[in-house]
Amino acid sequence: MSNSKKVIVITGASQGLGAGMVKAFRDLDYQVVATSRSIKPSTDPDILTVAGDIGEPEVAQQVIRETIARFGRIDTLVNNAGIFVAKPFTDYTAEDYAAVLSVNLNGFFYITQLAIAEMEKQGKGHVVNITTSLVDHAIDGVPSVLASLTKGGLNAATKSLAIEYAKRGIRVNAVSPGIIKTPMHGEETHAALGSLHPMGHMGEIDDISQAVVYLDGASFVTGEILHVDGGQSAGH
Numbered sequence: 001m002s003n004s005k006k007v008i009v010i011t012g013a014s015q016g017l018g019a020g021m022v023k024a025f026r027d028l029d030y031q032v033v034a035t036s037r038s039i040k041p042s043t044d045p046d047i048l049t050v051a052g053d054i055g056e057p058e059v060a061q062q063v064i065r066e067t068i069a070r071f072g073r074i075d076t077l078v079n080n081a082g083i084f085v086a087k088p089f090t091d092y093t094a095e096d097y098a099a100v101l102s103v104n105l106n107g108f109f110y111i112t113q114l115a116i117a118e119m120e121k122q123g124k125g126h127v128v129n130i131t132t133s134l135v136d137h138a139i140d141g142v143p144s145v146l147a148s149l150t151k152g153g154l155n156a157a158t159k160s161l162a163i164e165y166a167k168r169g170i171r172v173n174a175v176s177p178g179i180i181k182t183p184m185h186g187e188e189t190h191a192a193l194g195s196l197h198p199m200g201h202m203g204e205i206d207d208i209s210q211a212v213v214y215l216d217g218a219s220f221v222t223g224e225i226l227h228v229d230g231g232q233s234a235g236h
Contacts (some may be wrong), residue, residue, distance in 0.1 A: 003073060005030070005166075007031045007032075007071045007072075008025050008030045008032055008074075008076040009032075009033040009035070009235045010032060011063075011079055011081035011111065012033070012054070012073055012081030014038045014039045016182035016183055016184065017080055017182060018034070020079060023228075025213070027044075028213065030046075030063065031046045031048075032047045032048070033047075033050065034069045035081075037052065039051050040086065048066060048067065051180035053103075053141055054107040054111060055106040055107045057079060057110045058107075058109040059104075061106060063066050063109075063111060064114040064118065066110065067119065071216045073118070073122055075122075076125065076127070076216055078128045078212060079111070079112060079129045079154070081103055081204055082104050082130060082150075082151070083099060083103045083104065084087070084100075084110050084144070084146075085147075088143050092146060098121070101146075104146075104154070108129065108154055116211065118221070119170050120168060124169040125170045127171070128172075128175060129173075129175075129234070130153075130175055131158075131175070131176045131177075131225065132210070133176045133178050133232045133233040134151070135147070135207075137233045137234075138154075139185035139196055143175070153162070157170075158174040162222040166192075171221065171222035173221060173223070174224070174225045174226065175208060175215065175225075175228055176227045177229060178196075178197050178227075178232045179194075180204065180208060181187075196232065198234065198235070199231055200230075
């Protein structure tokens with residue numbers, strides 16, 4: 001199948017950052033494959049939705065298979081799916097640990113393997129991982145070991161994959177957000193959460209979407225971890 005439009009796969013796409021990215025890339029006339037557990041069908045012929053748990057290898061296989069069948073190629077994969085469980089370290093349960101690793105690491109690993117295999121056939125492609133600035137700058141009162149363990153792993157994998165595939169036309173980057181206004185955070189928490197950033201306020205969904213848009217067009221950028229965090233990673 002020949003296709004002149006760019007094709008982007010976005011995980012965790014039903015709400016928050018993922019839904020913002022779907023809109024941003026459709027506005028740029030990309031064909032979008034949107035996947036999450038709760039994603040609903042779309043009436044837009046240039047949006048393919050695939051419902052399922054991205055931590056399961058069978059779901060990753062389905063997403064890539066349906067993407068190729070519908071659009072013929074994959075230009076960009078955004079590994080946006082992620083969960084955050086804030087508990088004191090000794091209060092984490094085995095279930096918490098398994099759930100966070102399943103989404104944050106398995107959800108990256110299986111689909112990225114398959115997407116890069118398709119990108120290699122094309123001789124080009126781009127992977128963007130969404131991580132967190134808590135990896136670089138832990139905050140007292142925001143317990144985040146499982147986020148740091150998993151998203152820190154993605155930061156390291158970003159650089160490793162960027163070098164492994166640099167000569168094969170495949171770029172790999174990451175966006176590292178601060179705390180963003182999404183449905184996860186009630187409005188009553190915005191002032192307190194905003195104060196954790198040197199700029200004094202939370203970020204907007206569009207801040208992250210536009211960072212991914214920038215990286216997707218930045219053909220000489222690979223191995224970059226782009227902090228979009230109101231100065232959080234720089235210090236306090």
